Amino acid sequence: MSNVTRHIGLSLGADICWPLCFEEILKRLDLKVKQGGNTVTFDVNRVTIEPFDLAQDVKYDVVLDRLTHWYHTSREWVKKAVLMNGLYVLNTPWTIQSMEKHPTYVAMMRLGLPIPKTWLVPPKSYDQTPDLQPTLERYAKLFDLGEVGKKVGYPLFMKPYDGGAWRGVSKIDNESALKAAYDMSGKNVMHLQKAVAPFDLFVRALGVGPQVRVMKYDPAAPLHDRYVVAKEAEFVSAKEREHLAAVCLTINAFFGWDFNSCESLKKGGTFHPIDFANACPDSQVTSLHYHFPWLVKAKLRWAIYAAATKRKFRHDLNWAAFFKIADEESSFDDKLAQYAKLAAKHFETDKFEEFCAKHLKHLDEVAHEFFATPAARDAVHKKVQALYPQHEWAQFTDLFFARIQKWRDAEK
Numbered sequence: 001m002s003n004v005t006r007h008i009g010l011s012l013g014a015d016i017c018w019p020l021c022f023e024e025i026l027k028r029l030d031l032k033v034k035q036g037g038n039t040v041t042f043d044v045n046r047v048t049i050e051p052f053d054l055a056q057d058v059k060y061d062v063v064l065d066r067l068t069h070w071y072h073t074s075r076e077w078v079k080k081a082v083l084m085n086g087l088y089v090l091n092t093p094w095t096i097q098s099m100e101k102h103p104t105y106v107a108m109m110r111l112g113l114p115i116p117k118t119w120l121v122p123p124k125s126y127d128q129t130p131d132l133q134p135t136l137e138r139y140a141k142l143f144d145l146g147e148v149g150k151k152v153g154y155p156l157f158m159k160p161y162d163g164g165a166w167r168g169v170s171k172i173d174n175e176s177a178l179k180a181a182y183d184m185s186g187k188n189v190m191h192l193q194k195a196v197a198p199f200d201l202f203v204r205a206l207g208v209g210p211q212v213r214v215m216k217y218d219p220a221a222p223l224h225d226r227y228v229v230a231k232e233a234e235f236v237s238a239k240e241r242e243h244l245a246a247v248c249l250t251i252n253a254f255f256g257w258d259f260n261s262c263e264s265l266k267k268g269g270t271f272h273p274i275d276f277a278n279a280c281p282d283s284q285v286t287s288l289h290y291h292f293p294w295l296v297k298a299k300l301r302w303a304i305y306a307a308a309t310k311r312k313f314r315h316d317l318n319w320a321a322f323f324k325i326a327d328e329e330s331s332f333d334d335k336l337a338q339y340a341k342l343a344a345k346h347f348e349t350d351k352f353e354e355f356c357a358k359h360l361k362h363l364d365e366v367a368h369e370f371f372a373t374p375a376a377r378d379a380v381h382k383k384v385q386a387l388y389p390q391h392e393w394a395q396f397t398d399l400f401f402a403r404i405q406k407w408r409d410a411e412k
């Protein structure tokens with residue numbers, strides 16, 4: 001029996017609030033986990049940005065990374081650490097880099113998910129490169145945008161094929177609006193996607209490892225009110241919740257993401273996923289507020305589990321197994337149940353739940369207590385300070401902290 005320390009790294013940019021809560025709760029948990037004949041304790045540090053030798057050691061066992069999608073030094077350090085040092089990282093940088101929104105639509109259509117009809121159109125304009133002119137002259141077919149619009153049907157959404165943060169998204173009601181929006185779209189490669197409109201319900205399913213929280217979302221509200229303060233049971237049935245969790249975990253297991261959110265719109269009893277390439281999802285108290293403690297706890301559980309059990313990073317994807325199910329002669333619900341089984345295997349759901357029941361029983365209580373403390377309030381305040389003008393600091397700190405207290409009441 002020996003004592004070992006497992007190192008959890010936080011690779012951060014604009015994140016302020018959740019890391020403070022994560023670190024503080026981990027300290028309060030005071031874990032000494034018996035695992036494989038050892039007593040395991042945990043240390044958490046912020047990953048720093050500096051020159052590195054490709055062959056150097058890495059002290060971390062698990063890294064929660066928030067920079068891969070835009071900060072390349074960190075992304076390449078993560079890749080090096082996975083390939084050379086056996087690091088476990090949330091999320092894999094490879095599929096984030098290669099899986100734009102576009103291939104995620106295609107892959108999930110292939111699995112039978114009801115993704116709205118979507119077309120991709122070449123861009124309105126280009127960067128001038130030496131081969132551009134000969135390529136376009138030889139192969140670019142003149143196309144009638146109006147015809148494509150008709151095939152998709154109105155209203156439709158025009159949005160970049162690689163998406164993110166509502167950049168360049170517009171709702172389009174007719175052909176002349178489509179032409180005008182296309183003329184403005186510049187060098188962006190755009191999708192035209194049939195609108196799910198009017199929808200009955202907008203939800204976001206947030207997945208962390210095998211854990212999923214379904215949240216009601218109001219895209220028309222101001223930023224601080226978009227995630228609706230409501231428990232799952234207030235807007236989805238148990239069966240719908242199970243369905244949304246299965247869809248979220250299928251997507252995440254398919255792309256190898258431990259941490260992702262899936263937006264779906266419900267219309268006529270069907271949930272249509274419309275955006276699920278969000279492998280660096282909203283994590284800030286200023287957007288999640290009421291749901292924020294759930295996320296902090298979910299991240300803690302999954303990071304501790306992965307570090308304690310030395311969970312192996314999956315280097316290869318397992319698409320063939322999903323496609324095999326997709327090609328069977330059965331209903332979509334049957335297929336989804338089978339995808340969900342693959343996901344549960346990938347995320348070791350049973351083993352994870354057993355681990356939490358055995359070693360993290362006190363997390364609920366510790367977190368419940370922590371989220372009432374001045375330290376928790378200070379974490380909220382720091383994020384508010386970073387985002388809001390000074391005259392709104394007190395008002396929004398109070399608002400978000402009050403919603404966290406509402407979460408505490410609901411969890412009692």
Ligand SMILES: Nc1ncnc2c1ncn2[C@@H]1O[C@H](COP(=O)(O)OP(=O)(O)O)[C@@H](O)[C@H]1O
Pocket residue numbers: 116157159162163164165166167169193194195196197219263265274275
């Ligand atoms: N097919 C659609 N039907 C209805 N609303 C849509 C559709 N596509 C996008 N939207 C609206 O536009 C918003 C932004 O589009 P989304 O695909 O989520 O892009 P981003 O990657 O920028 O978040 C969505 O949250 C939703 O409100």
Ligand SMILES: [Mg+2]
Pocket residue numbers: 165166263275
């Ligand atoms: Mg979105």
